[in-house]
Amino acid sequence: MGWTVSLSGIHELNSAVRSISCSSCAAVRDAVRAQPLCFSSFIDHSNLQVGRIVAARKLRRVGSQTGKDFVSRILRARSDNAEVSDYETDGAFTTRPTQVQDGLVDNSGESSLPRAVAIQKLGLNLRSERGDVPVLRDCSLNVPEGQLWMLLGPNGCGKSTLLKAMAGLLKPNAGKMFVIGPRSFVFQNPDHQVVMPTAEADVAFGLGRFDLPIDEVRERVHKSLKAVGMDQYAQRPVQTLSGGQKQRIAIAGALAESSRLLLLDELTTYLDRDDQIGVLEAVRSVVGVPQKVTALWVTHRLEELEYADGAAYMENGRVILSGSVAEVEAYIKLKQDELFNRKDSVR
């Protein structure tokens, strides 16, 4: 017998997972309870073993890509409903909301607006075979609540690293950080997080850790699929969806969990123009003050700036310019012109 993909089937599955009590698989069980990333999209019914089997499968698959440590950090980040990131690494870095005061990191020109993100002089090292590499240095950024901001910069300047630090996936070693919660990280490749057989099952499955009544699950799923314009695809098998549609399902999952900050890492890289616009419009429509949703969107595509309320530009591990979209766009165009002129002069 296979698991049904109806909402009540998913609800039943979530209850089964919550009741797994085998101590030898405690770590997997905790991970599974925390978030559905550990589940394979292919689920065989095997009594209460189901969570263990599919989680182990999925963990093995993810483990070979990025390492279990990374997975466990993702789980922690997704299950973190705290208002504030509170990292304590070797005593060097502590975040307290009271330490973030107006004017401290005011490079956005938006100091009168409440902030979803306030980062001051963040430092973060990553370990490589040649030792610790400083990836973020003195990195500061403010993002006002209820806005869509884009984060741009050359390859390797630290955009994804900054986003991961905000999500709690990487630990900074210096600076101060306030990041509103709950927050969700949406990956470039939706196949890394859309894991259930149908669109609505995927959104519902993410709610498993909250132990909600089925009616509330139903309502949240419907509302969040509608918010990203995917309600008519609720029953569609995920493998029949386009990349952009899957991205919208991933965003719906975050909204269903009441995320107030969407951390979006190059969502449109693999998408064609139609899907790109579909995802941009979906994010644009869910961001805002009444909805209390803020989004930070990493991109290389200048044309996406027209959807943004603000922008920031990074170079060498720090934000060197942030605030108005027009200013950031003008700066990037100037840099591009300089580059092309230099190329012309060496011909």
Ligand SMILES: Nc1ncnc2c1ncn2[C@@H]1O[C@H](COP(=O)(O)OP(=O)(O)OP(=O)(O)O)[C@@H](O)[C@H]1O
């Ligand atoms: N696990 C790691 N270990 C060591 N160095 C890393 C690791 N991950 C990233 N880096 C380095 O950190 C720097 C910043 O990487 P990051 O992915 O944050 O840049 P990015 O601005 O998002 O780049 P892109 O636009 O190409 O995606 C790069 O020099 C990268 O090589």
